[in-house]
Amino acid sequence: MHDKDTIKELLLNYFKGSVSVIQKKWIDDWVNESLENEEVFYSYLEEWERKNPQYLTDTEQALVTFRNKSESGISQKIGSGSSLKPQKRRALKLFLVASLTLFGLLFLGTFDKVTVKTYNTGYGEMITITLYDGTIVHLNANSELKTPRFALFSNSRKVELLGEASFNVTHDPINKFIVHTMNGLDVIVHGTEFTVYNRRHNTEVQLKSGKVELIKHNANGDESVLMKPGEKVRMEIDGVLQKEKVKAPEDIASWTQYRYVFDQTSLIEIARIISDNYGVEVEISGDSIGKRTLSGSFRSEDAKEFAEAVAQVLGISLVIEKKRFRFAKMD
Structure with missing residues (x-):
């Protein structure tokens, strides 16, 4: 059963949903044996998907x-x-x-109100959601996730995200899981673990395991990008997709544990995180300190604690006035 042709035939039957319980268990164990087996699995999955298009979301x-x-x-x-x-x-x-x-x-x-379930988080709040197919979603602060309320009303597993979320998707050989973002970028996957950041500034996808396909919808046609584990793709406001390696894939979605990891991250970017997650206005006095960068990690569940730690490490002052934080040079 371990020769290449037999494995390929078995996997193709698996993607069609025509294997026995025992065969499915064998495939699951085989995929988990090594990264090489996982690569083979997803290569055959891509081959099968090209011959059997399933991207039907209407x-x-x-x-x-x-x-x-x-x-x-x-x-x-x-x-x-x-x-x-x-x-x-x-x-x-x-x-x-x-x-x-x-x-x-x-x-x-009112059809959408009946068939669509909406999850919202406030500033400083995180929730964990288990969807009807077993997929687990960690929804970050100040975010919104729309999901089908009933499996009946969708040929595929499609959700809409505004904000940031981490997904651990249940594998389904027939129905793809699709994350639709407001910026016209769709994340398409069968079963994997990844995060999607989708706010006003940009859209970013980080892949921890498995493979995903990104579809960017343009006026002149769609653009497709395939991702591998340990990669991230960032789409700026101008629509350009930039792919790069993640230095520490194990830290992807560390925010689900209230742990923030920085790698040469500028104060300007950190200020955006504080503003988006905690709903406070952040002011930076002077361009020079805005360009200062921070590397390392720390755990925090509180905006004040977060900002104070950043100010201490960067050697700058922090003034707090109600819901406004101001970073400035030391006097």
Whole structure:
């Protein structure tokens, strides 16, 4: 079973969802044996996906599927005419009422409120969410995540993120997991661990394990970028994608433990983190100190503690006035 052709055939059947429980267990164990096996797994996955495109996220198609199933079920029941028992006729009536209500909500413009669940975090707050497919999401402070409330209304597992989140995605050989950002960048994956930063300044994706594909939507067509573990891709306001290696992949999403890791990070960037995560206005007096950089890590759950530690390491002063922090040179 360990020869290359047999493994490839088994994996392709796995991606189609046509393997036994025992075979699935063997594949899971085999993938976890080594990084080489994991690379082989994802290379065959990419090959299979190119031949079997699954990137279908149109909710209209999902509704068509739902409607077809509904009409099929109704026709089968009606076909039996008066032979329906009272209980079945009542169930059919309830089903019809529910269907009409559902599509009534659609036309009234409240369909999204019914089918989409929204998670929000306040400043300084983090939450952990387990989605219906088992995917675990750590949602950072001042962030919003929209997810399907019911699996019925999406052919793929699609979520929308505004802010920052870390994802540990449950593998699904059929349905891709897609993170849609407000900046027109989609993160597409089957099963992996990664973080997405998506705020007003830029969008950044860091990959800890597995492989993901980034799709950037442009007026002239889509641009695709494949990522490997230990890489990060940053999209600036101008839309340019920049890929680079992460020096310490184990520190990806360290913020989920309230631990902040810096590597030649400027005070300007740190000020943005404080502002985004804690909702305070941060002022930097003087361009020279704004360009000062900090390397190292520390743990903090409080904005004041965070800012004081930064000021101490950089040798600058910190003045706090209600919800305003001001960094300045020492007198």
